[in-house]
Structures are given as structure tokens and as C-alpha cells.
Amino acid sequence: MNDADVSKQIQQMVRFILQEAEEKANEIHVSAEEEFNIEKLRLVEAEKKKIRQEYERKDKQVQIRKKIEYSMQLNASRIKVLQAQDDLVNSMKEAASKELLQVSRDHHLYKRLLKDLIVQCLLRLKEPAVLLRCRKDDLFLVESILCSAKEEYAEKANVLQPEIIIDSVHLPPAPTHHNAHGPYCSGGVVVASRDGKIVCENTLDARLDVAFQKKLPQIRKQLFGVVAA
Incomplete structure (x- = not known):
């Protein structure tokens, strides 16, 4: 085998090695891309879940505060109504007391x-x-x-x-x-x-x-x- 044949064979081997390296590199890139996308999706879903949980927690707190505020306002209204009723009843009793003074006259x-x-x-x-x-x-x-x-x-x-x-x-x-x-x-x-x-x-x-x-x-x-x- 002369030098030309040897050089040709070497070049073929080099191209084969380069092609195989490129294919391997592509495989690694594709695999890395898939793993990256999977990890990114996992992180995104985890973050979404965290955000949803935080929203639900804050929403629950808001609902509890609304219920407490409503209950307080309702109780305050009831107290005002009861106070108004008591005032009216007491005014009737005071009027009756004044009428008693007429009896002894x-x-x-x-x-x-x-x-x-x-x-x-x-x-x-x-x-x-x-x-x-x-x-x-x-x-x-x-x-x-x-x-x-x-x-x-x-x-x-x-x-x-x-x-x-x-x-x-x-x-x-x-x-x-x-x-x-x-x-x-x-x-x-x-x-x-x-x-x-x-x-x-x-x-x-x-x-x-x-x-x-x-x-x-x-x-x-x-x-x-x-x-x-």
C-alpha cells in the first residue's frame, strides 16, 4: 500500500470518527435537552403548585376575615336593635311610672x-x-x-x-x-x-x-x- 492509499484510509477513518462523534454529540444534546425540559416542567409545576397553595391559603384567610367581620357587624347590629327595643320598653315603663303619680292626687x-x-x-x-x-x-x-x-x-x-x-x-x-x-x-x-x-x-x-x-x-x-x- 502506497502513501496515497494510506492517507486516503486515514482520512476515511477520521471522517468516520468525526461523524460518530457528531452523532454522539447530537444524542447527548438531545438527551440533555429532554432532561432540561423535564426538569424545567417539574420546576414550573412545583412553582405553580406552590403559588396555588399560597393563593388558597391567603384566600382562606380573606374568607375567614370576611366571616369574622360579618359576624362582628351582625352582632353590633343585633346589639343596636336590642338596645333600641330596651329603650322603647323602658320609655313605656317610665310613662307608666308618671301615670302612677296621678293616682295619689x-x-x-x-x-x-x-x-x-x-x-x-x-x-x-x-x-x-x-x-x-x-x-x-x-x-x-x-x-x-x-x-x-x-x-x-x-x-x-x-x-x-x-x-x-x-x-x-x-x-x-x-x-x-x-x-x-x-x-x-x-x-x-x-x-x-x-x-x-x-x-x-x-x-x-x-x-x-x-x-x-x-x-x-x-x-x-x-x-x-x-x-x-
């Missing part, structure tokens, strides 16, 4: 009422001796009907007439503009056993409180359509 009617209130107390206590307390302004009226009250009680209870001692301490006077926030009494009496262990409060204000509390569910139902718990 009709002396004939009030005198008969005082007698009935005293008899009620005696029937409730059923004591042989009691202590009676009234307003200073009512002292004359109370003294004038005391005997008839004792007689009526004795007849109804079928007992001897009780001893009734009028207390030297009086109930507070009727409310006035000058004493709007102090203790007051619109009328009536308080009767107690001699030892003070049993007390029957039969003032007009006490009776109004009892009647008002008893009728309160009915009042609320008529005014607001619901019965308060």
Missing part, C-alpha cells in the same frame, strides 16, 4: 286603694302585730283608714284585729324635677312583721315592677313580634 280613689293595699299585706303576713311604713304625705290618709283596714282583714282571715304600728321612718316622697335621680315612692305602703323578717312591699312602684315583668314577654311580642329570651 285623687284622694277619694287613693284612700280606697291604700286600704286595699294594707289589707293585702295583712293577709299575706298573717301576723298579730305589724309595722307599717308609708310616705309622710300619706300619713293622714293611712291613719284615717287604719281601723277599717284592720276590721276588713279580721273579717276575711277570721282572726282578731292585728296591732298596726306606723313607723316613724317614712317612705321616700314622690319623684320631682329637683330629685329625679334620688329614691322616690309614688304611693302605697310597706308592711313588715315586728321582727322585720317578713316584709310585704306593696308600693305602687313595686306593683308596677311586678306587673311589668309579668307582662314583658307579651309587651315585646306586641311591639316587636318576638318574645325575648
